[in-house]
Amino acid sequence: MKAARILAGIIAVVLVVVGAAVAVLLGPDDTWGGEPTALPDGAAPIVATAPRLLNVAGVDLVVSATAAEGEAFVGAGHPVHVQDYLGEVTRTEITGLSADGIGGSQQLAGERDYPAAPPSRLDVWDQQDQGREAAIEVPLTPDAPVQIAALPATAKGAAPQVGIGYQLPGAFVAGVVMALVGLLLLAAMILWGRRARRAAARRAEARSVERPVEQAVAPASLSRSATRVALVGTIAVLSTGCTVPQEVDHGDSSGVVPLEQADAQAMLDDYDVRNNAAIKKSHTGDGSLWKTADTGPMLAQDELSARFDAYDKPKGAAKPLTHEGGRVYAPVQQAYPLWAAVEMKPAKPAKPAKDGAETLYVYTKDHAAGEWKASSSMSLADGLPTALGPEEAAPSSQDLERAEDVDTLLETWAESGAVNGLVVDQDMKDARTELHKKAKGVERIADSADSWGGTRDTGDAQPAVRAIRVKEGLLVLSEIRWTSSHYLKADWTWNPSKREQAVYGNRANGNVSHRRCSLVAATLVPDTGDARVLGSSTSWVL
Numbered sequence: 001m002k003a004a005r006i007l008a009g010i011i012a013v014v015l016v017v018v019g020a021a022v023a024v025l026l027g028p029d030d031t032w033g034g035e036p037t038a039l040p041d042g043a044a045p046i047v048a049t050a051p052r053l054l055n056v057a058g059v060d061l062v063v064s065a066t067a068a069e070g071e072a073f074v075g076a077g078h079p080v081h082v083q084d085y086l087g088e089v090t091r092t093e094i095t096g097l098s099a100d101g102i103g104g105s106q107q108l109a110g111e112r113d114y115p116a117a118p119p120s121r122l123d124v125w126d127q128q129d130q131g132r133e134a135a136i137e138v139p140l141t142p143d144a145p146v147q148i149a150a151l152p153a154t155a156k157g158a159a160p161q162v163g164i165g166y167q168l169p170g171a172f173v174a175g176v177v178m179a180l181v182g183l184l185l186l187a188a189m190i191l192w193g194r195r196a197r198r199a200a201a202r203r204a205e206a207r208s209v210e211r212p213v214e215q216a217v218a219p220a221s222l223s224r225s226a227t228r229v230a231l232v233g234t235i236a237v238l239s240t241g242c243t244v245p246q247e248v249d250h251g252d253s254s255g256v257v258p259l260e261q262a263d264a265q266a267m268l269d270d271y272d273v274r275n276n277a278a279i280k281k282s283h284t285g286d287g288s289l290w291k292t293a294d295t296g297p298m299l300a301q302d303e304l305s306a307r308f309d310a311y312d313k314p315k316g317a318a319k320p321l322t323h324e325g326g327r328v329y330a331p332v333q334q335a336y337p338l339w340a341a342v343e344m345k346p347a348k349p350a351k352p353a354k355d356g357a358e359t360l361y362v363y364t365k366d367h368a369a370g371e372w373k374a375s376s377s378m379s380l381a382d383g384l385p386t387a388l389g390p391e392e393a394a395p396s397s398q399d400l401e402r403a404e405d406v407d408t409l410l411e412t413w414a415e416s417g418a419v420n421g422l423v424v425d426q427d428m429k430d431a432r433t434e435l436h437k438k439a440k441g442v443e444r445i446a447d448s449a450d451s452w453g454g455t456r457d458t459g460d461a462q463p464a465v466r467a468i469r470v471k472e473g474l475l476v477l478s479e480i481r482w483t484s485s486h487y488l489k490a491d492w493t494w495n496p497s498k499r500e501q502a503v504y505g506n507r508a509n510g511n512v513s514h515r516r517c518s519l520v521a522a523t524l525v526p527d528t529g530d531a532r533v534l535g536s537s538t539s540w541v542l
Contacts, residue, residue, distance in 0.1 A: 013186065015178050036066040036161035037101065039092060044107060045159030046091035046114070046151045051079040053094060057142040057248045060167035063150065064135040065160040071153040072160035073119045073130045076138045080256045081124035082147040084336045085368040089115050094148075094164075101164045114155040117369035124368050134160075137167065142248045257330060257390040258338035258365065259372075264325040267363070267372050268342070274371065276320040278302070283318035285310025295364055296375035296452055297479050297518035300541035307503045307542075327384065329360075329475070331393040331468045337366040339466055341477060343384055344377070358384045360522060360535070362466065362477055376479050376520040380535035381425070385524060386471035395467040399474050403467035406476040406523050406531055407451050414449035414482045414519060423532040428521070431538035435484040435515065441492035445484060452479035452518065474525040475534075482538070484515045504542065516541050 039047065047065075054061070065072035090110040096103030120130055126146070127136040130153050138146060150162045259267060271293060278289035287306025294302055326343030333339070344359040361377045387393070395403070409422040417432060436445050451464075466477040488494065494508040507513050521536040 011185065015181055015185065018178060035101070035165075036064050036163035038161050039159055040105070042107075043092045043105070043159070044090045044113075045157075046086060046089050046149070047094065047160075047162050048082060048086055048091055048149045049094045049147055051083060051147055052145070053097070054138075054140055054146050054148070055248050056140050059140055061138040061140065061148070062135065062165040062167050063138060063148055064133065064163045064165075065150040066133050066163075067152065067160050068158050070157040071131055072134045072150065072157070073128070073153045074134045074136055074148070074150040074162075075119055075122075075125040075128035076136060076146050076148045077125045078256045079145050079147040079254075080333075080335060081122070081368045082149055085115055085119070085122065085124070086110075086149060088112055097164060102162065115151075115369060116367070118154055119149065119151060120153065122368055140248075145254050255332040255334040255394070256338075258333055259328055259330045259340035259342075259363070261328045264328050264340075264342055268323045268325045271363070271372055271374065272321065272323055275374070279320060280318045282306040283309055283314060285313070292371070293373060294375070295366075295373040296362075297520055297539070297541065298374045298376055300518060301539045304503070304540060304542050311499055311502045323361075327387050329387050329393070329468050329470070330390055331395060332390045333394075336368065337364050337464070339364045339375070339464070340372075341466075341468070357381050357535075360384060360477075362479075362520075364464075376477070376518070376537070378520050378522050378535040378537045380522055382534065385473075385475055385534070388469055388471060393469045395469055395474065399467050399469065400465055402474060402525055403465045403476045406525060407465065407478050407480070409531065410478050410480050410519065410521060410523070411449040411451070414480060415447045421530050422523070423530055425521075425533045425536055427536045428519070428533060428538065431517075431519070431536075435482075435517070439486065441488050442486045443489045444487045446487070447482065447484050449480050449482045449519070452481050470524075472524055473527055476523045476525060476531075478519075478521045478523065480519040480521070482517050482519045484517070486513045486515065487511060488513075 039045070063074050063076070065074040088111045090113055091108050092105050093108050094102055094105050096105075119125075120128070127138055129136050134150075138148060140146065148164075150160055152158060152160060274289075274293040278287075278293045281287075281289045282302065282305060285306060287303045290299055290302040290306065324345040326345055328340060328342055330340035339362060341360050341362050344361050357379050359377060359379050362375045363372045364375050365372050406422070409419050413419040413422060413424060413428070414432070435447075438445065464479075468475050468477075488511040490511070492511065494511075494513050496504070496507070500507075507515065517538055518541050519536065519538050522534045523531050524534050525531045
């Protein structure tokens with residue numbers, strides 16, 4: 001029993017020492033370390049954690065940034081956003097954490113010394129703070145990865161001092177409880193030892209007078225009591241809420257929801273400000289603001305409309321537009337540019353529409369510091385398909401391959417007027433009929449088509465493929481450049497009108513005139529059967 005008593009006493013001392021140390025070192029705020037320290041000499045003033053450094057759950061980080069001049073900014077967000085924001089910036093990357101904060105780091109060279117926009121302008125931060133002394137608490141959970149950035153609030157700011165501390169929720173209470181349990185256990189062991197010594201003395205006295213004495217309090221009873229104290233104390237410690245940090249594997253392709261349903265109208269309101277400014281300026285023949293609101297086929301269409309306005313000089317003021325959003329179609333995505341499709345409610349006052357027709361707009365966001373821009377729109381005669389949640393709507397690699405096949409089918413149809421495996425809508429047929437009207441002297445017409453690529457004049461080698469799972473199958477949103485080349489007879493020459501010449505410039509090359517347009521389409525690919533175009537729009541572009 002003496003050995004058990006000694007072991008229990010050692011355990012009690014350990015509980016007291018460890019519990020007291022945890023309570024004293026972490027304090028009532030449950031935080032260890034985190035004092036801001038200066039960056040090493042020559043280190044870039046933009047600081048970010050490595051993308052997968054914080055793949056841990058069960059601990060909260062307390063991140064602070066202190067500015068010697070001006071203000072500092074500190075924020076935490078999904079690596080998809082942070083990597084895009086800082087991807088081209090020279091920065092200090094934190095590659096390891098130590099017991100009291102920042103461990104290892106490395107310098108990453110970039111094309112610029114400061115991001116394209118101040119961090120406070122971004123809407124992608126989960127937590128953020130800005131000031132002379134900025135600080136945030138970052139919970140690390142198994143739900144999603146996180147990356148931290150600390151930098152001067154403006155491009156003219158000085159390098160901030162940065163600190164990273166650890167917060168273990170409930171650790172202070174757990175330390176106090178642990179110390180109390182140790183004290184109780186230690187007191188029980190001391191009492192047990194005293195009673196054991198008294199019992200031994202009585203037994204010795206009884207043997208000396210050769211008479212039995214009544215057994216003292218059984219050491220076994222005290223042992224059981226001490227065990228109960230330890231057990232209850234352990235349960236108390238575990239119930240304080242203190243969690244044990246653990247490594248989490250978020251994988252290489254953890255993505256973000258590009259546009260939440262609750263944020264759709266705010267996005268449209270912001271878009272309307274830029275769009276209406278472009279409308280007003282375009283009404284005077286100046287299309288320079290369209291690139292602030294639109295991209296892709298829609299930008300090309302709007303720039304053409306500005307040329308028409310420059311020639312026609314319309315009277316009266318431009319009419320602003322207000323967009324009211326409905327359902328959002330936005331699968332989880334792993335990298336920029338991000339995209340989302342939004343149902344658009346009828347304009348107010350409502351314009352006549354086909355029975356059951358619903359309109360879908362496609363918006364894209366090229367960078368974390370950029371704005372959402374309209375890329376295309378189409379009307380679906382029989383209504384929109386049934387939207388799924390972002391996770392369920394994410395296309396598989398096989399889905400993306402099928403989407404590429406749909407783009408190829410659309411291009412083939414535009415070039416030849418027929419294709420197997422695709423059912424086109426009436427609007428596409430009408431558009432092709434219009435394009436193939438032969439003017440006097442035209443001998444033949446040849447068409448060519450290719451995928452737009454998501455944004456205009458970017459030089460991207462890989463076209464953008466936009467596909468999303470819906471209840472009915474796979475919805476593919478395509479943007480196609482369609483050129484119809486009209487060849488004159490040998491002894492004929494093109495004689496465009498002054499208006500056409502002013503708007504389009506010289507579209508003729510010898511005896512060939514190239515008519516360019518955009519074809520945007522929403523195509524449903526069922527699990528079985530041919531793909532079917534639900535809605536399309538064909539418009540002239542430059």
